[in-house]
Amino acid sequence: MSSRPPCMCRLEPLPESSDLAPEGVPSSMATEVARPKAPALVRAARLLDVVAAQRAPVTLADLTRRLALPKSSVLNICNTLVAQRMLLRGHDGSFRLGPRIIELGAVVNGTERPVRLIGLTVQGAGPFFEAEVSAATEEAMNVGASIDAAHASHDPRVQERQIREFADAGAELIVVDPVDSQSLAGAAEYARTRGATLVAINGAAGGFDAAVTTDNTQAGFLAGTYFARRFPNGARIAVIGGTRVTAIADRIDGFTRALNERGAFSIVAHVTGDNTEATGYRLGTALLRKHPDLQGIFAINDPTASGASRACRERGVNVPIVGVDGSSEALAEITSGGGIVGTAVQDPRGLARVGVRFGLNLVFGAKPANQTVLLPTQLITASDAEGYEPW
Numbered sequence: 001m002s003s004r005p006p007c008m009c010r011l012e013p014l015p016e017s018s019d020l021a022p023e024g025v026p027s028s029m030a031t032e033v034a035r036p037k038a039p040a041l042v043r044a045a046r047l048l049d050v051v052a053a054q055r056a057p058v059t060l061a062d063l064t065r066r067l068a069l070p071k072s073s074v075l076n077i078c079n080t081l082v083a084q085r086m087l088l089r090g091h092d093g094s095f096r097l098g099p100r101i102i103e104l105g106a107v108v109n110g111t112e113r114p115v116r117l118i119g120l121t122v123q124g125a126g127p128f129f130e131a132e133v134s135a136a137t138e139e140a141m142n143v144g145a146s147i148d149a150a151h152a153s154h155d156p157r158v159q160e161r162q163i164r165e166f167a168d169a170g171a172e173l174i175v176v177d178p179v180d181s182q183s184l185a186g187a188a189e190y191a192r193t194r195g196a197t198l199v200a201i202n203g204a205a206g207g208f209d210a211a212v213t214t215d216n217t218q219a220g221f222l223a224g225t226y227f228a229r230r231f232p233n234g235a236r237i238a239v240i241g242g243t244r245v246t247a248i249a250d251r252i253d254g255f256t257r258a259l260n261e262r263g264a265f266s267i268v269a270h271v272t273g274d275n276t277e278a279t280g281y282r283l284g285t286a287l288l289r290k291h292p293d294l295q296g297i298f299a300i301n302d303p304t305a306s307g308a309s310r311a312c313r314e315r316g317v318n319v320p321i322v323g324v325d326g327s328s329e330a331l332a333e334i335t336s337g338g339g340i341v342g343t344a345v346q347d348p349r350g351l352a353r354v355g356v357r358f359g360l361n362l363v364f365g366a367k368p369a370n371q372t373v374l375l376p377t378q379l380i381t382a383s384d385a386e387g388y389e390p391w
Helices: 027-034 039-052 060-067 071-083 099-110 127-142 156-168 185-193 216-230 246-262 277-290 302-315 328-336 348-363
Strands: 087-089 095-097 117-122 146-151 173-176 197-201 210-214 236-241 266-272 296-299 321-325 340-345 372-375 379-381
Touching: 039 060, 039 071, 039 095, 060 071, 071 087, 099 348, 117 127, 117 156, 117 348, 127 146, 127 348, 156 173, 156 185, 173 348, 185 197, 197 348, 210 216, 210 246, 210 348, 216 246, 216 296, 216 321, 216 340, 216 379, 236 246, 236 277, 246 266, 266 277, 277 296, 277 302, 296 302, 302 321, 302 328, 302 340, 328 340, 328 379, 348 372
Parallel strands: 117 146, 117 173, 173 197, 197 210, 210 372, 236 266, 236 296, 296 321, 321 340
Antiparallel strands: 087 095, 340 379
């Protein structure tokens, strides 16, 4: 055995982090590589990754558990991302990816592979649909594409023919504000065999690749909550429905759900219209004649609400009406004390803009976890109408 004494080792201090810089990274950047200077951004990115990986909306509790962060910190990050349109908050408080994420993806993809032609068909004429056409046209110009825009005169057969014509013309992307959510599947299948990607806006449609809509359940829920807070239990309320599109079904579902959760309200009538002011007036007149003690009307859009409001004026009764759209006509009644007392807002330009951008992402090969994008809404009443800019 060796009689050599044991080695007495002296521990040297560790070198500065700048001396440990990875190869190819300047020593001045090593500290930043090892320790981000913006940890809040890192947490926000992690949160977006978690939400993006889920097909269903994610609750605050689930995000807190997955991120292993304090609940208050997660909530602050979520609120900031909602304000930046990178997250959307549902009426139940859950979160999903917002339209800004989709818009950013389209900007990147649009520089890599040009699209030649985009087809667009909307339900009919009028300010809402004109706003959709205008925004879609701007988006097409941004990516150097031509756009062929048409309206279907509220006829699903016309819209079906337009979709086929767009496909025959070689449109890579077809965007549709559907007249009828259930009658376009055949045309959609035909267009897809021609290589087209189809996106529905303002309502889903069978056979389409994706949909971009207002959170219509939330819109109805806000309207129902307003009535529940304004009227006592047992109030007699009527619903004027509309055409066969998912947006309208979702609004009515949200409205009745809010009433059911908040008390014993009586929906004395549920009539079906065609989304026009003329039919809103006709049905409103019939409702008031049959139910003279009616206390409130929920109309599925602002034109229907305007027609019902005119019926109330002519009969000399004051029945509060809540619609959906956020139109300038509804805002004028709200601020002047008319029959329309609230409207859940929509953004037709946003629907078309995000619809085109989402569609471009799909054309470029994106495979999102969720094929439906919901845009947020809010209820405008006399108390918060100031500052709201209608479309």
